[in-house]
Amino acid sequence: MKDVSLNLSEQRQRKRSITVLTVLGILIVIVFIISMNTGYIRLSPKILVQTLFGMGTEKQSLILFEFRLPRIVISLLIGAGLAISGCVMQGISRNALADPGILGINAGAGLMVMLFISFYPSTAAAPVYLLPVLALVGAGLTATLIYTLAYKRHHGISPTRLLLTGIAVAAGISAATIVLTLRLSPDKYQFVATWMAGSIWGTSWKFVLALLPWILILVPFVILKARALNVLSLGDHLAKGLGASVEKERLILLAAAVGLAASCVAVSGGIGFVGLIGPHLGRRLVGPKHQMLLPVSALTGALLVITADTLGRWILQPSEIPTGIVVAVIGAPYFLYLLAKAKS
Template sequence: MKGTLANETLVRFRSRNKGLTTMLILGALILIVFIISMNTGYIRLSPAVLIRTLFGAGSDKESLILFDFRLPRIVISILIGAGLAVSGCIMQGISRNALADPGILGINAGAGLMVTLFISFFSATSTSSIFLLPILALLGGGATALLILVLAHRPHQPLSSTRLLLTGIAVAAGLSAAMLVLTLRLNPDQYQFVATWLAGSIWGTNWKFVLSLLPWILILLPYVIYKARVLNVLRLGESMATGLGASVSREQLKLLFAAVGLAASCVAVSGGIGFVGLIGPHLGRRLVGSRHQLLIPVSALIGALLVITGDTLGRWILQPSEIPTGIVVAVIGAPYFLYLLSRTKE
């Protein structure tokens, strides 16, 4: 007995050390891309100019470029990546399906439809709209999640992860079609905005958008980490989780609400960036295993790294034009999704 306990303690210690090392490496990579991204754009800022501007000694033009345009966009990219990846991690945990993702399941499409409806009647750049959009996106994403659960549910049967996935794909296709129909009544400026949004362009690029997104991340991310043990139990299956004393349905609803809140608030300022919630948790699981105490923060860091890298590449490849971040991420994510689909056993 003592030997077994000692072995378990040693395994946990090694796993924790591996997780911390992984997080440090990912943090260092994010910092490197962060520095590169500050110097990426139509107007280049040399390292000396960057340092001088960061310490307040730059010209008005240099300060405007760095503090008003680039830094907010970089911070938003990191927040969006972390939020979408953790949302995907939750959905994969409660559905026990590695293909679950807020984009694939239609949550992003539901949030996007609500944002598109709002934009068709009101301005999206006013101060009140900036803080209202995440709430509207949450309502749209929540309604979509509820619809998917109702359609995928079968009386007296456990919820099938495959049925949930296929239902989500069908609902997402329907909502995307509805968004396209809705664009027919938009004026040219509104249509251009929606088209850019659908491509996954980070359109909220000032500090007001950072402030509108930050509370959602700061509240929901610690809550999900707090619920890591519950996610570990839910992975064991409904019968086992019930036997261990977990209130499965109630915990699933709480975690689903957190996942929808994270995804919808990110979608409200980033548009339709897909695959981040799929790739982040899956790579995190390969790096640190399935224990959500480590998997959640590692997934957040991988998601942040993926989006900030995609945004930086999108601004660099075709200067002075930009490739939407969603397209760059999709170039990476689509082949990876097909790879996962080919390996699934269901």
């Protein structure tokens, strides 16, 4: 009887997960369509369909294919990448508040990108493909520093110590970034200030091509490591008892999470809270098993970022609000709610 009830429970959970994935997919498609028609120049549904099939004017094709579609695709990739990065960090640290933004990974990646932009024109073609690599270097050094400071021999990684160390390192890097901006010319300072606010500045297909390989390689890799994440979430002692190579798996997954966060930050700026909200909402919808939690987190993060970007372009037309600010308006109260819940 127990086996039958377990099978029924698993079937119900699987059906629920498929339903959640389907609903999230439909919502993303709806927001995708709305986003294509959001901007200073409106495209009616009829014109939108005509332009998609190559029957629009040259101006309409330029607006849709060269300005809006690359930005929409990048929003989806960034949301999925940051959400999975946050999900992995929460799993390996057993810390519900872990997030690449809160832990300082985004700040480290951003500092390296800002240093590069300060000395080279941001519009140059070749450096676009180097930005994710440079961001990875900055994020990797930051992650190494945080991991080293938070790790204690015989005790491993304490969730509280990891969070506090990450916040302290992020504050230090942010201060260094602000000091460095004082050396910039007015044009570059304006660009960096907008970038730090979380503006999706990479809005051409070359930025999509720069980001896409990182997402296509690292996201499936992390999903294949879902079983290892499940074991690590149980705690170091129990994971070792089950035969897992804890430190090796943790470092591999941490490297993948850092790579995802860094590549996304390279083209999105300082967008925070996506890696916090995506996994939390996913966990409420499908439970803690990472086989389904990772895909649901990815879709939730993608939906959050594309919605925030669409709202940012719509609220104050013809001006726009950086996507990071819109996400922060949603994420900051949610973060405070999680802190209050954690204390209780």
